[in-house]
Amino acid sequence: MNTVADPLPQFDQVDALIKSIRIPPRPSLLADMQRELASEDPSPDAIGRIVASDVGMSGALLKLANSSIYGGRRKAKSIEQAILFLGINQVAAMMTGLLARQAIPANSASLASFWDTSTRRAQAMVFLARRLRIGEPDVVHTFGLFCDTGVPLLIERFADYAATYAAASLEAERPFTALEEERHQTSHAAVGCLLARNWGLSGDVGWAILHHHDVGVLGDEATSGAVRSLVALSLLAEHALCRYQGHAESLEWNKGGAAACAYLGLSDDETAELLDELAEALHEE
Numbered sequence: 001m002n003t004v005a006d007p008l009p010q011f012d013q014v015d016a017l018i019k020s021i022r023i024p025p026r027p028s029l030l031a032d033m034q035r036e037l038a039s040e041d042p043s044p045d046a047i048g049r050i051v052a053s054d055v056g057m058s059g060a061l062l063k064l065a066n067s068s069i070y071g072g073r074r075k076a077k078s079i080e081q082a083i084l085f086l087g088i089n090q091v092a093a094m095m096t097g098l099l100a101r102q103a104i105p106a107n108s109a110s111l112a113s114f115w116d117t118s119t120r121r122a123q124a125m126v127f128l129a130r131r132l133r134i135g136e137p138d139v140v141h142t143f144g145l146f147c148d149t150g151v152p153l154l155i156e157r158f159a160d161y162a163a164t165y166a167a168a169s170l171e172a173e174r175p176f177t178a179l180e181e182e183r184h185q186t187s188h189a190a191v192g193c194l195l196a197r198n199w200g201l202s203g204d205v206g207w208a209i210l211h212h213h214d215v216g217v218l219g220d221e222a223t224s225g226a227v228r229s230l231v232a233l234s235l236l237a238e239h240a241l242c243r244y245q246g247h248a249e250s251l252e253w254n255k256g257g258a259a260a261c262a263y264l265g266l267s268d269d270e271t272a273e274l275l276d277e278l279a280e281a282l283h284e285e
């Protein structure tokens with residue numbers, strides 16, 4: 001699978017439908033940040049000024065930077081310290097997530113905890129990536145936040161999508177996206193991939209969003225390791241979050257957990273120990 005190609009070729013036949021879904025434009029602060037990061041020598045001071053231009057964003061970023069998942073023992077008292085402790089790429093990833101929360105509607109009753117869950121998933125994936133020394137934390141964080149962003153956009157587009165999502169969540173064997181495609185000719189994975197592309201996120205993030213319910217991609221050697229790692233880490237995080245929320249089981253883990261552990265080279269004992277460590281970190285938040 002060539003990840004340089006357009007990530008949505010198979011959806012050409014529903015182009016009109018895709019265009020009818022409101023994809024929020026890329027926020028100007030994000031565009032400013034991406035331009036600075038794309039320069040030959042990105043400046044922490046310039047990134048700091050972009051963050052500091054929004055008071056609410058500054059406070060939210062400091063809270064994230066000082067969480068036990070990210071901050072460790074050192075506590076940042078300013079944006080400048082947060083950038084020093086975390087690095088500009090991780091700060092930019094956090095800012096991207098905070099801007100997404102502002103731009104993407106998640107106001108319905110069925111989405112009451114959408115962004116809280118997305119934030120915890122991103123934090124869990126960063127924890128796992130660091131423990132396993134796999135992937136870049138900022139890329140992992142961005143994927144964790146954005147992988148389900150198609151959900152609120154489809155709820156806004158289709159009056160009956162919430163029912164579809166609830167039914168798909170109970171699919172024990174078929175991919176989550178199968179029912180979405182049957183009823184709506186698209187899926188939250190496809191829409192989330194389109195959003196990622198429009199917002200200028202990395203190609204690996206877009207591809208991983210498109211395939212995060214496709215267990216088969218874990219065994220596809222033609223797919224980049226970065227994409228497969230993101231999908232595998234998301235399954236581990238999903239399992240951990242289900243346990244954290246007190247659910248008896250994770251259907252997504254049942255479908256792909258074994259493949260994820262095989263790809264990451266984890267034994268059953270190693271997986272259990274890692275998930276216990278993650279659960280402790282989540283409860284410290």
